Amino acid sequence: MHPHYSPVMDTLDLFQRLSVSLAIGLVIGLERGWHARLEAEGERAAGFRTHALAGVLGGVWGAIARGGGDIGLVALAVAFATFTGVIAFYRYRETGHDGTFGATTVVAAMLAFALGAFAVVGDVQVAAAGGVVVAALLALKGVLHAWVQRLSWAELRSGLMLLAMTFVMLPLLPNRPIDPWGALNPFSLWLMTIMIAVLSFAGYAAIKIVGARRGVLLTGVGGGLVSSTAVTLNMARMAREHPEERNRLVASALVASATMMARILVVVGVINAALLSQLAGPVGAAGLALALVALFLLKSGGPEGDDDGQIVLRNPFELATVLQFGALLTVISVLAKAVTVYAGDIGVYALAAISGIADVDAITLSMAQLGGAGSLGLEVAARAIAIVVAVNTVSKTVMGWIAGGSEVGWRLAIASGLAILAGALGLLLSPAASAGV
Structure with missing residues (x-):
């Protein structure tokens, strides 16, 4: 258990952690939004705002789980599974409409939610670093693909x-x-x-x-x-x-x-x-x-x-x-x-x-x-x-x-x-x- 963990947190600590949850969603959403910037509104399963909201949603459920003990953790797991199912459904419809394949958007949204929750229930610094790493991996798609081709x-x-x-x-x-x-x-x-x-x-x-x-x-x-x-x-x-x-x-x-x-x-x-x-x-x-x-x-x-x-x-x-x-x-x-x-x-x-x-x-x-x-x-x-x-x-x-x-x-x-x-x-x-x- 983290040395600073406490089932009950003060208001300032909660605001700080939720702010990090929002920041994680924003940085991941910024990359996803830029990647799909040429697509018309309503044609994206998850863009800038959706990933930002996913980070906050994960943080809110993390706060609920933190005060609910074992039942709270089960509720967090159910919320994560439900969120993943919804994002996967809309991504399925998007790929069917475009005739494409890809699970990156679903995984990115899952990570935004999970890291947002971890910022509240776990180590906030590790969660923030994880968000930056995720955004960097998403942004380096072209470089990584070119590297794999030359490998x-x-x-x-x-x-x-x-x-x-x-x-x-x-x-x-x-x-x-x-x-x-x-x-x-x-x-x-x-x-x-x-x-x-x-x-x-x-x-x-x-x-x-x-x-x-x-x-x-x-x-x-x-x-x-x-x-x-x-x-x-x-x-x-x-x-x-x-x-x-x-x-x-x-x-x-x-x-x-x-x-x-x-x-x-x-x-x-x-x-x-x-x-x-x-x-x-x-x-x-x-x-x-x-x-x-x-x-x-x-x-x-x-x-x-x-x-x-x-x-x-x-x-x-x-x-x-x-x-x-x-x-x-x-x-x-x-x-x-x-x-x-x-x-x-x-x-x-x-x-x-x-x-x-x-x-x-x-x-x-x-x-x-x-x-x-x-x-x-x-x-x-x-x-x-x-x-x-x-x-x-x-x-x-x-x-x-x-x-x-x-x-x-x-x-x-x-x-x-x-x-x-x-x-x-x-x-x-x-x-x-x-x-x-």
Whole structure:
């Protein structure tokens, strides 16, 4: 039962809750009314006013049910069923008249009534949020339908499998260390794997929806959420083939790397907020340096062209991709714990340097978990993540130089040098360095 629930409410509370019920109906009705704005009066089963009234009706019945105990709840259920039957009947007549099919209007009216009632009998804030979400889903019909049409079977299959493994498998995993060193917590490892996959998929979806040629910034940001290394290689190859667009394409690669650094800060902040204060300076400064160089290249690169290059990225929701990252995270977690115990800080830094050649996420997650716990201090974890970011930045520069040639390479090298310098200054000015650690 909600902590503020009371069968009897004062007049002001009731007015406030009924106002929310009306607002829910209005916001849902506004979308429905706009959708059917070209239809003549009397040709709609439920429009703006009907949905607004449905929200108020639900609120009124909620108030009646709230003071009536079990009988009141039964009465609310009967009222909801009756209302649904009436709306369904008129919608049936409307579809028969128009020769169309569709149940969205009926479901929207049912939700307006139900959320209006919930605003009175339950949590008013949750009810209000539900109304906004319903209206947004209704308004995004075109976007969602277009997205479904562009969704491939492989993406659908991978997404469904990952959802099943998240909401079915995750609760079954033990939420405790299962190894003698306390490094392997199946629940935490899988949860972090899913978090990285979701962040990566956000960028993957952005590129699929917007397109790889719709703008350097969008391409760089979206690609940086998936794989800044892949974006760097693609842009370097495209710059070799289209030298007139070299600055613009290199800028996109730099934006991807800056986005990767922002993603690192987000991940660290979610897992270990205390570590974020140590890391925000160096990683944030490095990302800012890359963004500024990218802006300079964009300004000097002329108008955006219409090259034929495409960014090809693997679906991060592929089961094989998720499992590979999970395995890598497991190995890195064990190694990080081992070097912390047996090799000390130097071992941690060496592991970070080796890991940074190909990947930053695994060591970042491991350091975020271990930082401030036991033998690994926050400053050591922050330095390890700074090292992995620096090594990865150099690694991408070398790859880009090989793929795009010297003209691309020296641009990447200058930007990377400035980013590493800015990161080093940020590390020196971090709270740990300022405290003399």
